[in-house]
Amino acid sequence: MVERDQVRPLAPAADAPTSDDGEAALQLKKVRRKKLIRCCACIAALFIILAVVIIVLIFTVFRVKDPIIKLNAISLTNLDLINGSIPTTGVNISLIADISVKNPNIASFKYRNTTTTLYYYGTEVGDARGPGGTAKAHRTIQMNIT
Secondary structure (H helix, E strand, O other), rough: OOOOOOOOOOOOOOOOHHHHHHHHHHHHHHHHHHHHHHHHHHHHHHHHHHHHHHHHHOOOOOOOOOOOEEEEEEEEEEOOOOOEEOOOOOOOOEEEEEEEEEEOOOOEEEEEOEEEEEEOOOEEEEEEEEEOOOEOOEEEEEEEEO
């Protein structure tokens, strides 16, 4: 028998590394990094735009305004007078006040019990208690306080 020298290749020819493989891998990493930076920049830009829109809405549309309180009418009942012009001392005077409360805000708000005080030349002469309630958005509530 004849012995033959068999030559075995160390690596297959198809998988042989070339100088192009290193450059292709490096190029692929650069492309992925650019896509990642672009994606992060878009997300950051969206958050900044969202923050600006929220701040603008807070200072314009959602600005809290004070309620507008108007005294529509007053009617006196149970008034005792001497000679038709001077009230007696310790007299019990009753009056009915028609009050309206307008809510100019977008949202409704709740209010607790109210107190209405009547002054005569800087001196407190009476007070009345009113019930609490809810003022709906852009609505006017009318109350009669005795």
